[in-house]
Amino acid sequence: MTRIEISRTLAADRERVWRAFTEPNEFVSWFWPPRFQSTAELDARVGGSWRLVSEVAGMGLSGVFAAVDEPERLVFTWRWDGEDEETLVTVTLTPAAGGTVLTVVHERFADDAEADSHLQGWSDCLDRLTDLQRTV
Template identity: 60%
Template sequence: MTDLTIDRTLAFPVERVWRAMTDPAALTAWFWPRRFDPTVEVDLRVGGRYRIDGPAVGMAVSGEYVAVEPPHRLVFTWLWDGEDAETLVTVELTPTADGTRLVLRHERFVDDEAAKSHAQGWDDCLDRLPAWLTHSTE
């Protein structure tokens, strides 16, 4: 079993990054590419569920919120449609002098290959986040 950690610094306040990670409209706008035609459902509470669907490419992920501690910590399960292996994601947001440090830990993978694939996916997603943060209106 293995896991991955991604550490990024974003030049935006913690509250704004929190919104990007938890608001369904925000997630719809940046999480997956527009060509996926994404939709997002969020019930942001411990025990609440979320779903990110990309019907144009036939993929979706869903899970349950395990910890919701605004605006600093979010923990949720992660399960791809059609798969059995549920993993766990923890997002920690810490204020810095320049904005926000985002540390994402994704754990409980069955092997290194699954972790490597997810690391690439998270990098792709998080690469889109700064542009959304720059152009979004609160």
């Protein structure tokens, strides 16, 4: 099994960053590029499901929340539409001077190529979140 870990320090408090991951309108504002015209459904409770879709890009992904410890930690499964592989994501929010340290651990990849692809994807997503941190 392969895993990736990526962190960013954001100039926003944990509660605000938490909402960026748990409120559909906020989530779609940064996760994929705006040109994807994404839509999301998020039921951020243990056993609740989540789904992100871009008809424009022809892709979607979904999962189930395994842990919801507001505003510190989210754990959820991750499955791309049309794929059998299910991976696991853990998002941790730690208070820091002037903001929050956001750490994403994504694990259970079948191989290094999949992990590398997701590392690039998460980097792009989190860069957009950093860009939006003044409004997130």
